[in-house]
Amino acid sequence: MFQYDLVVVGSGPAGRRGAIQAAKLGKKVLVVEQGKRVGGVSVHTGTIPSKTLRETALNLSGWRERGFYGRAYRVKDEISADDLRRRLLITLDHEVEVLEHQFARNRVQHIRGKASFVDPSTLEVVKEDGEVIKVTAASILLAVGTKPFRPDYMPFDGKTVLDSDELLELEELPRSMVVIGAGVIGIEYATIFSALDTAVTVIDPKPTMLDFIDKEIVEDFTYQLRDRNMKILLGTKADKVERLDNGKVELLLDNGRRLVTDMVLFAAGRMGATDTLNLPAAGLEADSRGRLKVNPETFQTSVPNIYAAGDVVGFPSLASTSMEQGRIAARVAIGAVAKEPPKYFPYGIYAVPEISTCGLTEEEMKERGIPYECGIARFRETSRGHIMGLDTGLLKLIFSLKTRRLLGVHIVGEGATELVHIGQAVLNLKGTVEYFVENTFNYPTLAEAYKIAGLDAWNRMGDIKSEL
Numbered sequence: 001m002f003q004y005d006l007v008v009v010g011s012g013p014a015g016r017r018g019a020i021q022a023a024k025l026g027k028k029v030l031v032v033e034q035g036k037r038v039g040g041v042s043v044h045t046g047t048i049p050s051k052t053l054r055e056t057a058l059n060l061s062g063w064r065e066r067g068f069y070g071r072a073y074r075v076k077d078e079i080s081a082d083d084l085r086r087r088l089l090i091t092l093d094h095e096v097e098v099l100e101h102q103f104a105r106n107r108v109q110h111i112r113g114k115a116s117f118v119d120p121s122t123l124e125v126v127k128e129d130g131e132v133i134k135v136t137a138a139s140i141l142l143a144v145g146t147k148p149f150r151p152d153y154m155p156f157d158g159k160t161v162l163d164s165d166e167l168l169e170l171e172e173l174p175r176s177m178v179v180i181g182a183g184v185i186g187i188e189y190a191t192i193f194s195a196l197d198t199a200v201t202v203i204d205p206k207p208t209m210l211d212f213i214d215k216e217i218v219e220d221f222t223y224q225l226r227d228r229n230m231k232i233l234l235g236t237k238a239d240k241v242e243r244l245d246n247g248k249v250e251l252l253l254d255n256g257r258r259l260v261t262d263m264v265l266f267a268a269g270r271m272g273a274t275d276t277l278n279l280p281a282a283g284l285e286a287d288s289r290g291r292l293k294v295n296p297e298t299f300q301t302s303v304p305n306i307y308a309a310g311d312v313v314g315f316p317s318l319a320s321t322s323m324e325q326g327r328i329a330a331r332v333a334i335g336a337v338a339k340e341p342p343k344y345f346p347y348g349i350y351a352v353p354e355i356s357t358c359g360l361t362e363e364e365m366k367e368r369g370i371p372y373e374c375g376i377a378r379f380r381e382t383s384r385g386h387i388m389g390l391d392t393g394l395l396k397l398i399f400s401l402k403t404r405r406l407l408g409v410h411i412v413g414e415g416a417t418e419l420v421h422i423g424q425a426v427l428n429l430k431g432t433v434e435y436f437v438e439n440t441f442n443y444p445t446l447a448e449a450y451k452i453a454g455l456d457a458w459n460r461m462g463d464i465k466s467e468l
């Protein structure tokens with residue numbers, strides 16, 4: 001006899017959505033979470049903290065006003081680590097409260113403890129006080145997420161050499177910082193600290209960065225970073241990282257360069273948090289990065305009653321997509337109908353400036369041999385951009401020449417992560433260039449850039465409407 005219809009391991013975006021979905025359909029659901037509070041990486045060390053830090057940094061530094069008042073403009077002259085932390089704690093408290101309320105309203109039970117398999121339907125949960133309980137479930141959803149990749153050769157000390165979790169406990173803002181890894185985490189934090197006047201150097205062994213983003217957008221972005229003196233060293237790696245007696249850290253690069261810095265942030269990827277789950281007892285195995293393989297439509301693992309969703313199943317590893325995966329997995333697990341989400345979802349990089357994108361890049365259009373036209377708008381061409389003092393920001397739309405449909409939207413600049421949803425809607429609803437040409441947009445807004453970019457492409461495409 002099963003105690004629960006569904007047991008969810010992990011209370012991050014995937015676990016939370018999955019648990020609530022099953023409970024809404026009348027199922028008896030338990031969430032097991034090993035962390036002090038519910039919410040997962042997303043609430044405690046990932047999405048929400050980094051975005052709160054970003055918002056605080058931009059507000060206190062006066063970043064958004066510098067277009068008007070010059071690069072020397074500051075709202076607060078001395079910004080401390082404490083200034084950044086204060087807002088963080090308030091935001092996190094609110095997030096946890098909302099989540100706990102959602103669980104309570106929907107009768108989702110949750111316990112604090114570390115779960116591991118006894119057999120495919122039974123989990124052992126070790127609670128904080130050492131008590132061990134066993135729970136059985138008809139289905140189990142693994143939403144255990146990831147943890148930072150911490151190789152042995154990095155001399156982590158939590159103060160001068162740290163990972164992205166430890167960064168949130170900073171006692172002092174560094175004057176200089178080297179970020180190892182030009183992935184999304186590395187680039188977001190590098191640009192946030194640069195906005196706080198830390199001298200930032202980013203290094204990555206790959207010769208290019210953010211390869212899944214349209215190249216023209218990455219070029220514009222990189223230009224803006226270099227223009228404000230950030231150093232981006234691609235195609236190079238640190239052969240040696242050592243703490244010096246004077247409290248600084250020395251890095252010897254494979255190209256012969258030597259960097260000395262106050263702090264090193266190691267952000268070279270993450271590992272699936274599956275090492276303590278005792279997977280063999282369930283008949284499961286993780287890959288070398290701790291990730292689980294699932295059916296991409298049902299999120300079912302190779303063991304029929306066990307599902308996995310969120311970062312533990314790999315790309316795209318976003319809070320947004322994890323939520324949908326968790327919801328779909330829970331529906332399939334309890335025998336409800338589950339529809340696959342649309343193929344194109346937005347990707348937001350909350351760097352300074354923001355990048356957001358949905359659909360195909362220009363490089364992908366070429367690879368697929370689809371004849372296309374691009375429309376470009378610069379935010380400084382919009383009246384709203386003038387009012388806001390923006391001298392940067394770019395929106396790029398890509399249309400099929402044959403069907404005239406919007407196939408890609410790519411934005412770098414203020415508000416990109418919000419603006420992208422207009423393009424996402426047109427794209428997923430199969431809209432054409434005519435949508436932007438014929439519709440009226442609020443004025444003055446940054447969204448007007450869609451009109452400008454649409455017209456830019458349309459002028460070259462001609463006004464012959466497609467048969468579709």
Ligand SMILES: Cc1cc2nc3c(=O)[nH]c(=O)nc-3n(C[C@H](O)[C@H](O)[C@H](O)COP(=O)(O)OP(=O)(O)OC[C@H]3O[C@@H](n4cnc5c(N)ncnc54)[C@H](O)[C@@H]3O)c2cc1C
Nearest residue numbers: 010012013014034040041042046115145310311317318319
């Ligand atoms: C610095 C950073 C910034 C990010 N920014 C963004 C962003 O801006 N936008 C975005 O969409 N995504 C962002 N992400 C990614 C996002 O945080 C993840 O995609 C999301 O948290 C994944 O959700 P999840 O449900 O898979 O797992 P997680 O949020 O990782 O939660 C997993 C939970 O499972 C628990 N757990 C693990 N093992 C066990 C066990 N054995 N027993 C009990 N509990 C267990 C963990 O304690 C954890 O609480 C960011 C990530 C990081 C690190």
Ligand SMILES: NC(=O)c1ccc[n+]([C@@H]2O[C@H](COP(=O)([O-])OP(=O)(O)OC[C@H]3O[C@@H](n4cnc5c(N)ncnc54)[C@H](O)[C@@H]3O)[C@@H](O)[C@H]2O)c1
Nearest residue numbers: 181182183184185186206267268269270316317348349350
């Ligand atoms: N805004 C967002 O949506 C957001 C923000 C942060 C993180 N995330 C998610 O979190 C996940 C993890 O992000 P990430 O940036 O840690 O990983 P990543 O895999 O995106 O990037 C890691 C980078 O580190 C480099 N690297 C790998 N091994 C290295 C080594 N040994 N030494 C030096 N450099 C090395 C890689 O070349 C790569 O550029 C991503 O999949 C991302 O989707 C999303």
